[in-house]
Each structure stands twice: as structure tokens, then as C-alpha cells.
Amino acid sequence: MSKGEAMAKSKAVHTVPHKDGWANKRAGASRASGVYATKKAAQEAGRTAAKNSKTEHLIHRKDGTIGERNSYGNDPKRSKG
Numbered sequence: 001m002s003k004g005e006a007m008a009k010s011k012a013v014h015t016v017p018h019k020d021g022w023a024n025k026r027a028g029a030s031r032a033s034g035v036y037a038t039k040k041a042a043q044e045a046g047r048t049a050a051k052n053s054k055t056e057h058l059i060h061r062k063d064g065t066i067g068e069r070n071s072y073g074n075d076p077k078r079s080k081g
Helices: 001-010 040-051
Strands: 013-018 020-025 034-036 056-060 068-073
Touching: 013 040, 020 040, 034 040, 040 056
Parallel strands: 013 056
Antiparallel strands: 013 020, 020 034, 056 068
16 A cells, blocks of 8 residues: 555544534544543644644634644645746
């Protein structure tokens, strides 16, 4: 399996609002992998999980929309020009 295939199989990590604060969930998961009192704590844990999985980390706003997106995988090389 190539690195690109490995990243494609790793589900993105989403930092989302939760009734008890903020949570991290993998794309498609029904349950949170962790719940945190603050957005900052959830973001730090989500970033670590995304880096370890070499996948994307999507940070949502309180209204649920995506506010920030970071990729920790095999990004395509930028073309010159």
C-alpha cells in the first residue's frame, strides 16, 4: 500500500461543538473519540490525532460550519508558476 492509499483510508479528524464543550470525531463516526471542556483543548488533541494518522484536521465553528482546515498527510507537490 502506498502512502497516498494510507492517507485515503485514514478518516479526517473533526473538532466539533458538543453538549459538554467540544469533541473530536473521525469522519463518519457516530461517537466522539474525546470530549473536552474548551475548544483549545479539543483542537490540540485533534491536531495530534490528525498528525499521527497523517490526515486532515477540520475545526468547526460553534455554529457547526468549518472554520479551519489543516492537512498533515501527503499533500500534492505545488506546481511552479
